[in-house]
Amino acid sequence: MSIAPRIPSLLLNEDINLPTPSIIYDVAAIKHVIQSLLNDIRVIPEATLLYSVKANRNPTILRLLADMGLGVDVASIEELQAVKKAGFEIIHATSPSFSADEIKMLREAGIFPDFNSLSQLELARIELGSLEEVGLRVKFPLLLSEEEGETTFGEGSRFGINLFEPSIKSYLIKHQIEVKQIHIHLGEMRNVHVMEQVMKSIAKLVKIYPSIESINLGGGLTYLYSDQDEAKNVWKMVATYMEDIQCTLGRSIKLMVEPGMLLMAMCGYLLSSVRSSDWGNDSRNVTLDASAWNLMYWSYPVLVKAYTQNVEEEIHTLYGNTCYEKDIFIQSSINPRLETGDRVLLAPAGAYVTSMARNMHGFPVPMEFILVDDEIYKTGDDYANHSKIQTLPYQ
Ligand SMILES: Cc1ncc(COP(=O)(O)O)c(C=O)c1O
Structure with a gap:
């Protein structure tokens, strides 16, 4: 089954009586894309699908996705308010620029943001008084071809913390902070070559930070899905790594993906x-x-x-x-x-x-x-x- 939705015959057959310019979302297409992706990631133990709200925060679309049982990732208080109104229950958050008040607001709403940088983490530690468990957006080096480097970013990304750096580990030990969740979004995860490097780094990280309980693999799946066989191979490979990681830790570990573009663009x-x-x-x-x-x-x-x-x-x-x-x-x-x-x-x-x-x-x-x-x-x-x-x- 192709993830690409069919163009609705109503739109192909006649010029419908709508004012212009208008944007029309096809609900059948949204359901089809989500179901296709859910089918694909089913090979991975404990995998769940989130939606990255930055792609589209139309209230009707959000309500539809909430009704379908998806979780969400938000990057602002405005997005948070929109998803709360739509009725989402599973809400994650990451942004490079939360203010102290926003961090408090998120925590009061029961959301533990994945911090993007050491200074954001330090702001949260000071403002919240104590910080025992955190989620962190992380980055690490990736060996990329010239073409891959156009859409994928490794340690050069402006987002995320490099948890392999000894100074970061020392900071976390000094302040007795445990890393519970890591969040990776390094642009387009466009093929097995890129995603395998991500999974290798994750496998190393969970050994250094065995407190990690969940991994968010981010979005960036649109390019990958231009080749559906490659996408299937990526998920098979991710599944193998996740099984190994769970074996190493001797317990289950959650995995999330949170595309925005792939879920909504074609709809x-x-x-x-x-x-x-x-x-x-x-x-x-x-x-x-x-x-x-x-x-x-x-x-x-x-x-x-x-x-x-x-x-x-x-x-x-x-x-x-x-x-x-x-x-x-x-x-x-x-x-x-x-x-x-x-x-x-x-x-x-x-x-x-x-x-x-x-x-x-x-x-x-x-x-x-x-x-x-x-x-x-x-x-x-x-x-x-x-x-x-x-x-x-x-x-
Ligand atoms: C943290 C995070 N997650 C998910 C996404 C969604 O990416 P895409 O729309 O390419 O799937 C982005 C996009 O910028 C992001 O920054």
């Missing part, structure tokens, strides 16, 4: 209208009513559907609606000729779009909708209370 679509269409030097320059610069800074969008009466194909460049020269959704797209008033569906728009939208020119973030069983609903504060809207074909 969201941007519906946008053509505002201008003119033949340029060597391609048709089309300007949409949404901005790639504002919305799709981290995505490489593709044209899923051109809603137009035209059938003859032309080469297009799809631009965003800001005055920024490089506000480009897609360059050299060959598709039916788009004219002013036509509409397009672009993907992926489910992750790191609304959650990190910019607002150049004051353009608002698009309205968000969910697609459930061929019906479209406006997302709201609550999944249960989402309001149904009409889905007549667009005129």
Whole structure:
């Protein structure tokens, strides 16, 4: 079973009657991606799936994921409030920049953040009075090819503490702090070569810090899943390491993964209208009513559907609606000729779009909708209370 969700036929078959720009999340796709990943990680003993809220904090999406029983990782008090409202029970937290008040707030909510740096740990120790058990975000050296080094970061990452450094061990001993959880997110875990080095370092760390009870492997699984066989091999290898680690410790140890992009990116679509269409030097320059610069800074969008009466194909460049020269959704797209008033569906728009939208020119973030069983609903504060809207074909 491929983790890539199918494009919903409702969106492929007709231009639905929604205002533009809009973002549409496909609930079936979200369920499919989550189920596929859960099936894959089942080979690992004690593995659980968390969702990294930074990818998308739409309240309706959060409520859906909470109803599916997922846990979450948050990186701010704002994200914490959103997941509490959505009803999540398993909440983890890591951020490079918690304030003393925020650390106290997290602890009062029963959450033990994974500290990113020695200074954050020291802040917590002083502010909380005592700190006997902690979670730490960790980093370690990785031997990476030039290509791997573009998306994966080893000890050079600005996040995390290198627990192999003797001074860190001395600090923890001096203050009688036990490491209960380690949290690794070093960018894209893109293949067996990268993940095996991570697992080797973890195996060494649990020998040095035998108090570790749980391991969070972070996110960064999107690139890996461009090759599903490689992904399966990664989980098989992780399972072997985890079995060895449990054998060494003589007890079970929890493992978590917390992707954001992989779970949500492919489940969201941007519906946008053509505002201008003119033949340029060597391609048709089309300007949409949404901005790639504002919305799709981290995505490489593709044209899923051109809603137009035209059938003859032309080469297009799809631009965003800001005055920024490089506000480009897609360059050299060959598709039916788009004219002013036509509409397009672009993907992926489910992750790191609304959650990190910019607002150049004051353009608002698009309205968000969910697609459930061929019906479209406006997302709201609550999944249960989402309001149904009409889905007549667009005129
Ligand atoms: C600690 C942590 N966990 C998980 C993620 C999610 O990564 P992705 O969306 O690539 O899966 C991030 C992304 O920055 C992160 O910093």
